[in-house]
Amino acid sequence: MALNPTTQPGPAGGAAAADTPAVELRHVSLAFDDKVVLRDVSFTLLPGHTKLILGASGSGKSTILKLILGLLRPDAGEVYVGGERVDQMEERDLLRVRGGLGMVFQEGALFDSLTVGENVGFKLYEETHRPLGEIRARVEEVLGFVRLGEFIDRQPSELSGGQRRRVAIARALASKPGILLYDEATTGLDPITAITVDEEIVKLRDLEEVGSIVVTHQLRDAFFVATHEARRAGGRIEVAPADAAKADEAEFIMLKEGLVAFEGNAAELRASTDSYIRTFLS
Protein backbone atom coordinates (compact mmCIF):
# COMPACT_ATOMS: atom_id res chain seq x y z
CA MET A 1 0.00 0.00 0.00
CA ALA A 2 1.31 3.48 -0.76
CA LEU A 3 0.47 6.87 0.76
CA ASN A 4 -1.01 9.48 -1.60
CA PRO A 5 -0.34 12.83 0.11
CA THR A 6 -1.89 15.93 -1.46
CA THR A 7 -0.84 19.50 -0.74
CA GLN A 8 -3.88 21.79 -0.78
CA PRO A 9 -5.53 23.01 2.47
CA GLY A 10 -8.91 21.52 3.44
CA PRO A 11 -11.34 21.05 6.34
CA ALA A 12 -10.95 18.54 9.20
CA GLY A 13 -13.62 16.06 10.50
CA GLY A 14 -16.88 17.46 11.99
CA ALA A 15 -18.48 17.34 15.50
CA ALA A 16 -22.13 17.18 16.70
CA ALA A 17 -24.02 20.21 18.11
CA ALA A 18 -23.94 20.47 21.91
CA ASP A 19 -27.48 19.19 22.52
CA THR A 20 -27.62 16.49 19.82
CA PRO A 21 -26.60 13.05 21.08
CA ALA A 22 -23.21 12.10 19.69
CA VAL A 23 -24.40 8.53 19.16
CA GLU A 24 -27.87 7.05 19.53
CA LEU A 25 -29.12 3.52 19.04
CA ARG A 26 -32.91 2.95 18.94
CA HIS A 27 -34.27 -0.57 19.28
CA VAL A 28 -31.44 -2.11 17.27
CA SER A 29 -31.55 -5.82 16.54
CA LEU A 30 -29.10 -7.92 14.52
CA ALA A 31 -28.68 -11.61 13.87
CA PHE A 32 -25.98 -13.50 11.89
CA ASP A 33 -27.79 -16.45 10.27
CA ASP A 34 -29.52 -18.12 13.24
CA LYS A 35 -27.48 -16.46 15.98
CA VAL A 36 -29.14 -13.37 17.50
CA VAL A 37 -26.34 -10.97 18.43
CA LEU A 38 -28.32 -7.88 19.47
CA ARG A 39 -31.94 -7.69 20.62
CA ASP A 40 -33.76 -4.36 20.96
CA VAL A 41 -30.67 -2.44 22.15
CA SER A 42 -31.10 1.29 22.80
CA PHE A 43 -28.75 3.85 24.35
CA THR A 44 -27.57 7.43 23.95
CA LEU A 45 -24.09 8.90 24.20
CA LEU A 46 -23.89 12.64 24.85
CA PRO A 47 -20.96 14.68 23.49
CA GLY A 48 -17.87 14.47 25.73
CA HIS A 49 -19.28 11.63 27.84
CA THR A 50 -18.16 7.99 28.23
CA LYS A 51 -20.10 4.78 27.74
CA LEU A 52 -18.55 1.53 28.96
CA ILE A 53 -20.08 -1.54 27.35
CA LEU A 54 -19.43 -4.75 29.27
CA GLY A 55 -20.37 -8.28 28.44
CA ALA A 56 -19.08 -11.78 27.92
CA SER A 57 -17.32 -12.72 24.68
CA GLY A 58 -19.83 -13.00 21.87
CA SER A 59 -22.42 -10.81 23.62
CA GLY A 60 -22.52 -8.28 20.78
CA LYS A 61 -20.25 -5.54 22.14
CA SER A 62 -17.95 -5.18 19.11
CA THR A 63 -20.98 -5.44 16.84
CA ILE A 64 -22.39 -2.22 18.35
CA LEU A 65 -19.20 -0.36 17.36
CA LYS A 66 -19.35 -1.73 13.81
CA LEU A 67 -23.00 -0.62 13.57
CA ILE A 68 -22.05 2.91 14.67
CA LEU A 69 -19.33 3.04 12.00
CA GLY A 70 -21.68 1.67 9.37
CA LEU A 71 -19.49 -1.39 8.81
CA LEU A 72 -22.60 -3.48 9.54
CA ARG A 73 -26.31 -2.76 9.09
CA PRO A 74 -28.95 -3.72 11.68
CA ASP A 75 -31.87 -6.00 10.85
CA ALA A 76 -34.17 -3.63 12.78
CA GLY A 77 -33.90 -0.30 14.58
CA GLU A 78 -32.05 2.94 13.87
CA VAL A 79 -28.49 4.14 14.43
CA TYR A 80 -27.75 7.87 14.64
CA VAL A 81 -24.32 9.53 14.66
CA GLY A 82 -24.29 13.28 15.26
CA GLY A 83 -28.01 13.41 14.53
CA GLU A 84 -27.65 11.69 11.12
CA ARG A 85 -29.14 8.27 10.50
CA VAL A 86 -26.33 5.97 9.39
CA ASP A 87 -27.88 2.51 9.20
CA GLN A 88 -29.26 3.11 5.72
CA MET A 89 -26.59 5.45 4.36
CA GLU A 90 -24.68 4.87 1.14
CA GLU A 91 -21.00 4.07 1.53
CA ARG A 92 -19.84 7.45 0.16
CA ASP A 93 -21.96 9.31 2.74
CA LEU A 94 -20.71 7.00 5.47
CA LEU A 95 -17.12 7.93 4.55
CA ARG A 96 -18.06 11.51 5.42
CA VAL A 97 -19.72 10.60 8.74
CA ARG A 98 -16.70 8.52 9.74
CA GLY A 99 -14.71 11.76 9.62
CA GLY A 100 -16.07 12.56 13.08
CA LEU A 101 -15.36 9.10 14.50
CA GLY A 102 -12.17 7.30 15.45
CA MET A 103 -11.96 3.56 16.07
CA VAL A 104 -9.35 1.57 17.94
CA PHE A 105 -9.66 -2.03 16.77
CA GLN A 106 -8.82 -5.17 18.69
CA GLU A 107 -5.13 -5.99 18.11
CA GLY A 108 -4.71 -2.47 16.71
CA ALA A 109 -5.28 -3.36 13.03
CA LEU A 110 -2.26 -1.28 11.97
CA PHE A 111 -1.35 -1.37 8.27
CA ASP A 112 1.73 -3.56 8.32
CA SER A 113 3.19 -2.29 5.05
CA LEU A 114 3.39 1.29 6.40
CA THR A 115 5.57 2.80 9.14
CA VAL A 116 4.14 3.94 12.49
CA GLY A 117 4.18 7.57 11.31
CA GLU A 118 2.42 6.68 8.02
CA ASN A 119 -0.17 4.68 9.96
CA VAL A 120 -0.91 7.49 12.39
CA GLY A 121 -1.11 10.12 9.65
CA PHE A 122 -2.95 7.84 7.19
CA LYS A 123 -6.26 9.66 7.17
CA LEU A 124 -4.59 13.07 7.00
CA TYR A 125 -2.27 12.02 4.17
CA GLU A 126 -4.93 10.21 2.14
CA GLU A 127 -8.16 12.10 2.63
CA THR A 128 -7.19 15.72 3.39
CA HIS A 129 -5.24 18.28 1.42
CA ARG A 130 -3.08 19.61 4.24
CA PRO A 131 0.61 20.46 3.73
CA LEU A 132 2.88 17.47 4.42
CA GLY A 133 4.85 19.39 7.04
CA GLU A 134 1.65 20.16 8.95
CA ILE A 135 0.60 16.49 8.88
CA ARG A 136 4.02 15.36 10.11
CA ALA A 137 3.78 17.85 12.98
CA ARG A 138 0.34 16.51 13.96
CA VAL A 139 1.63 12.91 13.79
CA GLU A 140 4.53 13.79 16.08
CA GLU A 141 2.10 15.55 18.44
CA VAL A 142 -0.25 12.58 18.83
CA LEU A 143 2.61 10.08 19.08
CA GLY A 144 4.03 12.28 21.83
CA PHE A 145 0.64 12.13 23.56
CA VAL A 146 0.83 8.32 23.69
CA ARG A 147 4.57 8.51 24.50
CA LEU A 148 5.79 6.73 21.37
CA GLY A 149 7.40 9.66 19.56
CA GLU A 150 10.71 7.88 18.90
CA PHE A 151 8.96 5.01 17.06
CA ILE A 152 7.65 7.23 14.25
CA ASP A 153 9.74 5.58 11.50
CA ARG A 154 9.55 2.00 12.77
CA GLN A 155 7.43 -0.77 11.27
CA PRO A 156 4.44 -2.08 13.29
CA SER A 157 6.05 -5.53 13.40
CA GLU A 158 8.87 -4.07 15.53
CA LEU A 159 6.43 -3.00 18.25
CA SER A 160 5.02 -4.91 21.21
CA GLY A 161 1.28 -5.56 21.53
CA GLY A 162 0.79 -2.71 23.95
CA GLN A 163 2.77 -0.29 21.79
CA ARG A 164 0.68 -1.25 18.77
CA ARG A 165 -2.53 -0.51 20.72
CA ARG A 166 -1.17 2.92 21.66
CA VAL A 167 -0.23 3.62 18.02
CA ALA A 168 -3.77 2.58 17.08
CA ILE A 169 -5.12 5.11 19.60
CA ALA A 170 -2.83 7.78 18.12
CA ARG A 171 -4.06 6.89 14.61
CA ALA A 172 -7.69 7.18 15.67
CA LEU A 173 -6.97 10.49 17.35
CA ALA A 174 -4.88 12.16 14.63
CA SER A 175 -7.80 13.66 12.70
CA LYS A 176 -9.36 15.11 15.89
CA PRO A 177 -12.60 13.08 15.94
CA GLY A 178 -15.44 14.03 18.28
CA ILE A 179 -16.01 10.42 19.36
CA LEU A 180 -13.58 7.55 19.91
CA LEU A 181 -14.65 3.92 19.82
CA TYR A 182 -12.44 1.42 21.64
CA ASP A 183 -12.89 -2.27 20.81
CA GLU A 184 -11.28 -4.38 23.53
CA ALA A 185 -8.34 -1.98 23.64
CA THR A 186 -6.67 -3.76 26.58
CA THR A 187 -7.59 -7.40 25.98
CA GLY A 188 -4.54 -9.65 25.95
CA LEU A 189 -2.23 -7.07 27.51
CA ASP A 190 -0.37 -7.46 30.80
CA PRO A 191 -1.86 -5.43 33.69
CA ILE A 192 0.81 -2.70 33.62
CA THR A 193 0.49 -2.12 29.86
CA ALA A 194 -3.30 -2.26 30.17
CA ILE A 195 -3.26 0.53 32.78
CA THR A 196 -1.03 2.57 30.45
CA VAL A 197 -3.65 2.22 27.68
CA ASP A 198 -6.45 3.05 30.18
CA GLU A 199 -4.59 6.23 31.13
CA GLU A 200 -4.46 7.26 27.44
CA ILE A 201 -8.23 6.75 27.21
CA VAL A 202 -8.79 8.87 30.35
CA LYS A 203 -6.41 11.62 29.10
CA LEU A 204 -8.19 11.81 25.74
CA ARG A 205 -11.59 12.02 27.41
CA ASP A 206 -10.66 14.68 29.95
CA LEU A 207 -8.05 16.79 28.14
CA GLU A 208 -9.25 16.59 24.51
CA GLU A 209 -12.98 16.32 25.46
CA VAL A 210 -13.49 13.42 23.12
CA GLY A 211 -16.62 11.35 23.79
CA SER A 212 -15.86 7.66 24.02
CA ILE A 213 -17.49 4.26 23.86
CA VAL A 214 -15.26 1.66 25.49
CA VAL A 215 -16.12 -1.96 24.77
CA THR A 216 -14.42 -4.44 27.04
CA HIS A 217 -14.84 -7.51 29.17
CA GLN A 218 -11.94 -6.48 31.43
CA LEU A 219 -13.65 -5.14 34.55
CA ARG A 220 -10.47 -3.72 36.00
CA ASP A 221 -9.96 -1.50 32.95
CA ALA A 222 -13.63 -0.47 32.74
CA PHE A 223 -13.66 0.61 36.39
CA PHE A 224 -10.29 2.36 35.99
CA VAL A 225 -11.64 4.49 33.13
CA ALA A 226 -14.83 5.22 35.09
CA THR A 227 -13.16 6.15 38.38
CA HIS A 228 -10.08 8.11 37.26
CA GLU A 229 -9.57 11.48 35.66
CA ALA A 230 -6.69 13.31 33.97
CA ARG A 231 -5.54 16.77 35.04
CA ARG A 232 -2.78 19.15 34.00
CA ALA A 233 -0.68 19.91 37.07
CA GLY A 234 2.43 22.08 36.87
CA GLY A 235 3.09 21.45 33.17
CA ARG A 236 2.61 17.69 33.53
CA ILE A 237 -0.42 15.49 32.93
CA GLU A 238 -1.43 13.28 35.85
CA VAL A 239 -4.10 10.59 36.06
CA ALA A 240 -5.65 10.31 39.54
CA PRO A 241 -8.83 8.96 41.18
CA ALA A 242 -11.83 11.09 40.21
CA ASP A 243 -14.31 12.71 42.59
CA ALA A 244 -17.82 11.21 42.87
CA ALA A 245 -19.42 13.70 40.47
CA LYS A 246 -16.89 12.97 37.74
CA ALA A 247 -17.16 9.20 38.29
CA ASP A 248 -20.95 9.43 37.89
CA GLU A 249 -20.54 10.75 34.33
CA ALA A 250 -19.27 7.40 33.07
CA GLU A 251 -22.19 5.11 32.28
CA PHE A 252 -22.02 1.35 32.14
CA ILE A 253 -24.06 -0.88 29.87
CA MET A 254 -23.94 -4.61 30.39
CA LEU A 255 -25.02 -6.89 27.55
CA LYS A 256 -26.30 -10.39 28.16
CA GLU A 257 -27.27 -12.55 25.18
CA GLY A 258 -27.89 -9.48 23.02
CA LEU A 259 -30.09 -7.66 25.56
CA VAL A 260 -29.20 -4.68 27.78
CA ALA A 261 -29.08 -6.28 31.21
CA PHE A 262 -27.92 -3.15 33.07
CA GLU A 263 -27.52 0.59 32.49
CA GLY A 264 -26.11 2.94 35.14
CA ASN A 265 -22.97 4.26 36.79
CA ALA A 266 -20.17 2.40 38.57
CA ALA A 267 -21.74 2.64 42.03
CA GLU A 268 -25.09 1.29 40.79
CA LEU A 269 -23.30 -1.54 38.97
CA ARG A 270 -21.43 -2.56 42.11
CA ALA A 271 -24.66 -2.40 44.14
CA SER A 272 -26.69 -4.52 41.68
CA THR A 273 -28.26 -7.68 43.06
CA ASP A 274 -28.76 -9.36 39.65
CA SER A 275 -27.16 -12.83 39.74
CA TYR A 276 -25.60 -12.56 36.24
CA ILE A 277 -24.04 -9.20 37.08
CA ARG A 278 -22.80 -10.46 40.45
CA THR A 279 -21.22 -13.46 38.70
CA PHE A 280 -19.64 -11.20 36.06
CA LEU A 281 -18.24 -8.86 38.70
CA SER A 282 -16.85 -11.61 40.95
Next chain:
Amino acid sequence: MLHFVGNGLKQAVLEVQEYVRLQITVVRAIFSRPFYMRDLIEQLDQIGIGSLTVVTLAGFFTGAVLALQSGITLDQFGARPFVGRLVSASMVKELGPVLTGLMLAGRVGSGIAAELGSMVVTDQINALRALGTDPVRKLVVPRVLAGVIMTPILTIIADTFGIIGGWIIAVFQLRVASSIYWTSVTDGLYLQDVWMGLIKPFVLGFAIVTIGCHVGLRTSGGTQGVGRSTTYAVVAASVAVIAVDLFITQLLVNLLY
Protein backbone atom coordinates in the same frame (compact mmCIF):
# COMPACT_ATOMS: atom_id res chain seq x y z
CA MET B 1 -28.76 -34.85 -0.52
CA LEU B 2 -30.99 -32.35 -2.36
CA HIS B 3 -30.58 -29.88 0.49
CA PHE B 4 -26.80 -30.21 0.19
CA VAL B 5 -26.88 -29.66 -3.59
CA GLY B 6 -29.31 -26.77 -3.13
CA ASN B 7 -27.02 -25.05 -0.65
CA GLY B 8 -24.04 -25.58 -2.92
CA LEU B 9 -25.87 -24.02 -5.86
CA LYS B 10 -27.01 -21.07 -3.75
CA GLN B 11 -23.44 -20.53 -2.60
CA ALA B 12 -22.16 -20.65 -6.18
CA VAL B 13 -24.78 -18.15 -7.38
CA LEU B 14 -23.96 -15.83 -4.47
CA GLU B 15 -20.23 -15.98 -5.35
CA VAL B 16 -20.96 -15.11 -8.99
CA GLN B 17 -23.27 -12.27 -7.91
CA GLU B 18 -20.70 -10.77 -5.56
CA TYR B 19 -17.96 -11.17 -8.21
CA VAL B 20 -20.01 -9.31 -10.82
CA ARG B 21 -20.84 -6.58 -8.26
CA LEU B 22 -17.13 -6.14 -7.56
CA GLN B 23 -16.37 -5.83 -11.27
CA ILE B 24 -19.06 -3.18 -11.73
CA THR B 25 -17.82 -1.26 -8.68
CA VAL B 26 -14.25 -1.40 -10.00
CA VAL B 27 -15.17 -0.15 -13.47
CA ARG B 28 -17.15 2.75 -11.94
CA ALA B 29 -14.29 3.59 -9.58
CA ILE B 30 -11.73 3.68 -12.43
CA PHE B 31 -13.61 6.60 -14.03
CA SER B 32 -14.24 8.63 -10.85
CA ARG B 33 -12.29 10.22 -7.98
CA PRO B 34 -10.47 9.65 -5.73
CA PHE B 35 -7.86 7.80 -7.75
CA TYR B 36 -4.79 6.42 -6.00
CA MET B 37 -2.00 6.96 -8.54
CA ARG B 38 0.87 5.96 -6.23
CA ASP B 39 -0.75 2.64 -5.52
CA LEU B 40 -1.17 2.05 -9.26
CA ILE B 41 2.52 2.70 -9.88
CA GLU B 42 3.45 0.40 -6.99
CA GLN B 43 1.28 -2.36 -8.47
CA LEU B 44 2.64 -1.86 -12.00
CA ASP B 45 6.04 -2.57 -10.49
CA GLN B 46 4.91 -5.57 -8.43
CA ILE B 47 2.72 -7.19 -11.07
CA GLY B 48 4.73 -6.20 -14.13
CA ILE B 49 8.41 -5.97 -13.26
CA GLY B 50 8.03 -8.61 -10.57
CA SER B 51 6.65 -11.17 -13.04
CA LEU B 52 9.28 -10.56 -15.75
CA THR B 53 11.55 -13.42 -14.74
CA VAL B 54 8.88 -16.11 -14.57
CA VAL B 55 7.20 -14.99 -17.80
CA THR B 56 10.52 -14.76 -19.69
CA LEU B 57 11.59 -18.21 -18.59
CA ALA B 58 8.19 -19.77 -19.28
CA GLY B 59 8.05 -18.21 -22.74
CA PHE B 60 11.62 -19.15 -23.63
CA PHE B 61 11.37 -22.81 -22.65
CA THR B 62 7.93 -23.19 -24.20
CA GLY B 63 9.15 -21.79 -27.53
CA ALA B 64 12.18 -24.06 -27.42
CA VAL B 65 10.23 -27.23 -26.70
CA LEU B 66 7.63 -26.25 -29.28
CA ALA B 67 10.34 -25.97 -31.93
CA LEU B 68 11.85 -29.28 -30.85
CA GLN B 69 8.58 -31.19 -30.94
CA SER B 70 7.25 -29.59 -34.09
CA GLY B 71 10.58 -30.04 -35.88
CA ILE B 72 10.21 -33.79 -35.55
CA THR B 73 6.63 -33.74 -36.88
CA LEU B 74 7.40 -31.31 -39.71
CA ASP B 75 10.18 -33.63 -40.84
CA GLN B 76 7.57 -36.18 -41.89
CA PHE B 77 6.32 -33.67 -44.47
CA GLY B 78 9.77 -32.44 -45.43
CA ALA B 79 8.71 -29.12 -43.95
CA ARG B 80 11.38 -28.54 -41.31
CA PRO B 81 12.14 -24.98 -42.56
CA PHE B 82 8.57 -23.99 -41.62
CA VAL B 83 9.27 -24.45 -37.91
CA GLY B 84 9.56 -20.67 -37.52
CA ARG B 85 5.98 -19.90 -38.57
CA LEU B 86 4.63 -22.69 -36.41
CA VAL B 87 6.42 -21.38 -33.33
CA SER B 88 5.45 -17.76 -33.94
CA ALA B 89 1.79 -18.49 -34.77
CA SER B 90 1.37 -20.78 -31.74
CA MET B 91 3.13 -18.46 -29.33
CA VAL B 92 1.45 -15.25 -30.48
CA LYS B 93 -2.09 -16.57 -30.86
CA GLU B 94 -2.35 -19.04 -28.03
CA LEU B 95 0.59 -20.16 -25.95
CA GLY B 96 1.93 -16.72 -25.10
CA PRO B 97 -1.35 -15.35 -23.69
CA VAL B 98 -2.39 -18.58 -21.96
CA LEU B 99 0.98 -19.40 -20.41
CA THR B 100 1.48 -15.82 -19.29
CA GLY B 101 -2.01 -15.98 -17.82
CA LEU B 102 -1.28 -19.19 -15.97
CA MET B 103 2.02 -17.87 -14.62
CA LEU B 104 0.29 -14.69 -13.43
CA ALA B 105 -2.60 -16.67 -11.95
CA GLY B 106 -0.08 -18.51 -9.80
CA ARG B 107 2.12 -15.58 -8.92
CA VAL B 108 -0.16 -12.56 -8.89
CA GLY B 109 -3.51 -14.21 -8.15
CA SER B 110 -2.18 -15.97 -5.07
CA GLY B 111 -0.22 -12.92 -3.89
CA ILE B 112 -3.25 -10.64 -4.12
CA ALA B 113 -5.56 -13.14 -2.40
CA ALA B 114 -3.03 -13.69 0.41
CA GLU B 115 -2.37 -9.99 0.91
CA LEU B 116 -6.02 -8.90 0.89
CA GLY B 117 -7.08 -11.99 2.86
CA SER B 118 -4.52 -11.20 5.58
CA MET B 119 -5.82 -7.64 5.72
CA VAL B 120 -9.39 -8.90 6.13
CA VAL B 121 -8.63 -11.29 8.99
CA THR B 122 -6.55 -8.68 10.88
CA ASP B 123 -9.34 -6.05 10.55
CA GLN B 124 -7.14 -3.82 8.36
CA ILE B 125 -9.92 -3.59 5.73
CA ASN B 126 -12.38 -2.41 8.42
CA ALA B 127 -9.71 -0.01 9.67
CA LEU B 128 -9.39 1.41 6.13
CA ARG B 129 -13.13 1.99 5.94
CA ALA B 130 -13.20 3.47 9.46
CA LEU B 131 -10.48 5.93 8.37
CA GLY B 132 -12.61 7.05 5.44
CA THR B 133 -10.84 5.19 2.61
CA ASP B 134 -12.77 2.97 0.19
CA PRO B 135 -10.89 -0.38 0.08
CA VAL B 136 -12.04 -1.04 -3.50
CA ARG B 137 -10.57 2.25 -4.75
CA LYS B 138 -7.40 1.93 -2.67
CA LEU B 139 -6.61 -1.75 -3.07
CA VAL B 140 -8.59 -3.31 -5.92
CA VAL B 141 -8.60 -0.63 -8.65
CA PRO B 142 -4.79 -0.16 -8.76
CA ARG B 143 -4.30 -3.93 -8.97
CA VAL B 144 -6.91 -4.40 -11.70
CA LEU B 145 -5.50 -1.56 -13.81
CA ALA B 146 -1.95 -2.83 -13.31
CA GLY B 147 -3.05 -6.33 -14.35
CA VAL B 148 -4.82 -5.06 -17.47
CA ILE B 149 -1.86 -2.87 -18.48
CA MET B 150 0.92 -5.32 -17.68
CA THR B 151 -0.50 -8.64 -18.89
CA PRO B 152 -0.35 -7.70 -22.59
CA ILE B 153 3.17 -6.30 -22.15
CA LEU B 154 4.30 -9.45 -20.36
CA THR B 155 2.65 -11.55 -23.07
CA ILE B 156 4.62 -9.73 -25.76
CA ILE B 157 7.80 -10.42 -23.79
CA ALA B 158 6.85 -14.09 -23.42
CA ASP B 159 6.15 -14.31 -27.16
CA THR B 160 9.47 -12.68 -27.97
CA PHE B 161 11.47 -15.00 -25.77
CA GLY B 162 9.44 -17.97 -27.02
CA ILE B 163 10.38 -17.18 -30.60
CA ILE B 164 14.01 -16.70 -29.52
CA GLY B 165 13.92 -20.08 -27.74
CA GLY B 166 12.52 -21.63 -30.90
CA TRP B 167 15.30 -19.98 -32.93
CA ILE B 168 18.02 -21.49 -30.71
CA ILE B 169 16.57 -24.98 -31.12
CA ALA B 170 15.92 -24.48 -34.84
CA VAL B 171 19.49 -23.33 -35.53
CA PHE B 172 21.48 -25.62 -33.25
CA GLN B 173 19.30 -28.74 -33.07
CA LEU B 174 17.20 -28.75 -36.23
CA ARG B 175 19.93 -27.22 -38.39
CA VAL B 176 17.58 -24.67 -39.94
CA ALA B 177 19.34 -21.57 -41.24
CA SER B 178 18.80 -18.48 -39.13
CA SER B 179 17.54 -16.36 -42.01
CA ILE B 180 15.05 -19.05 -43.02
CA TYR B 181 13.77 -19.29 -39.46
CA TRP B 182 13.20 -15.54 -39.09
CA THR B 183 11.61 -15.22 -42.54
CA SER B 184 9.29 -18.07 -41.64
CA VAL B 185 8.42 -16.39 -38.31
CA THR B 186 7.19 -13.21 -40.01
CA ASP B 187 5.53 -15.07 -42.90
CA GLY B 188 3.43 -17.06 -40.49
CA LEU B 189 2.00 -14.06 -38.66
CA TYR B 190 -1.10 -12.32 -39.90
CA LEU B 191 -2.40 -9.05 -38.46
CA GLN B 192 -5.45 -10.87 -37.06
CA ASP B 193 -3.13 -13.18 -35.14
CA VAL B 194 -1.39 -10.21 -33.59
CA TRP B 195 -4.72 -8.60 -32.64
CA MET B 196 -5.85 -11.85 -31.06
CA GLY B 197 -2.56 -12.12 -29.18
CA LEU B 198 -3.00 -8.59 -27.79
CA ILE B 199 -6.73 -8.61 -26.98
CA LYS B 200 -6.69 -11.91 -25.09
CA PRO B 201 -4.19 -10.79 -22.43
CA PHE B 202 -6.33 -7.73 -21.56
CA VAL B 203 -9.27 -9.96 -20.75
CA LEU B 204 -7.18 -12.60 -18.99
CA GLY B 205 -5.37 -9.98 -16.90
CA PHE B 206 -8.72 -8.50 -15.81
CA ALA B 207 -10.06 -11.96 -14.90
CA ILE B 208 -6.96 -13.03 -12.94
CA VAL B 209 -6.73 -9.90 -10.81
CA THR B 210 -10.46 -9.53 -10.16
CA ILE B 211 -10.67 -13.17 -9.07
CA GLY B 212 -7.68 -12.69 -6.73
CA CYS B 213 -9.22 -9.53 -5.24
CA HIS B 214 -12.71 -11.05 -4.90
CA VAL B 215 -11.45 -14.19 -3.17
CA GLY B 216 -9.07 -12.21 -0.95
CA LEU B 217 -11.73 -9.76 0.22
CA ARG B 218 -14.14 -12.58 1.07
CA THR B 219 -11.62 -14.44 3.25
CA SER B 220 -12.80 -15.59 6.66
CA GLY B 221 -11.45 -17.93 9.31
CA GLY B 222 -8.05 -16.59 10.38
CA THR B 223 -4.77 -17.85 8.97
CA GLN B 224 -6.35 -21.10 7.77
CA GLY B 225 -8.83 -19.02 5.83
CA VAL B 226 -5.99 -17.06 4.19
CA GLY B 227 -4.39 -20.34 3.10
CA ARG B 228 -7.69 -21.56 1.68
CA SER B 229 -8.26 -18.28 -0.16
CA THR B 230 -4.79 -18.35 -1.69
CA THR B 231 -5.26 -21.86 -3.01
CA TYR B 232 -8.76 -21.15 -4.23
CA ALA B 233 -7.63 -17.97 -6.03
CA VAL B 234 -4.91 -19.83 -7.94
CA VAL B 235 -7.23 -22.66 -8.94
CA ALA B 236 -10.11 -20.39 -9.92
CA ALA B 237 -7.87 -17.98 -11.85
CA SER B 238 -6.10 -20.83 -13.68
CA VAL B 239 -9.37 -22.47 -14.70
CA ALA B 240 -10.74 -19.06 -15.69
CA VAL B 241 -7.69 -18.42 -17.92
CA ILE B 242 -8.24 -21.65 -19.82
CA ALA B 243 -12.02 -21.36 -20.01
CA VAL B 244 -12.08 -17.65 -20.93
CA ASP B 245 -9.41 -18.37 -23.56
CA LEU B 246 -11.80 -20.69 -25.40
CA PHE B 247 -14.65 -18.17 -25.40
CA ILE B 248 -12.46 -15.25 -26.38
CA THR B 249 -10.81 -17.26 -29.15
CA GLN B 250 -14.21 -18.27 -30.54
CA LEU B 251 -15.40 -14.66 -30.42
CA LEU B 252 -12.25 -13.26 -32.03
CA VAL B 253 -12.18 -15.92 -34.72
CA ASN B 254 -15.72 -14.87 -35.69
CA LEU B 255 -14.87 -11.16 -35.54
CA LEU B 256 -11.42 -11.06 -37.06
CA TYR B 257 -11.19 -13.86 -39.59
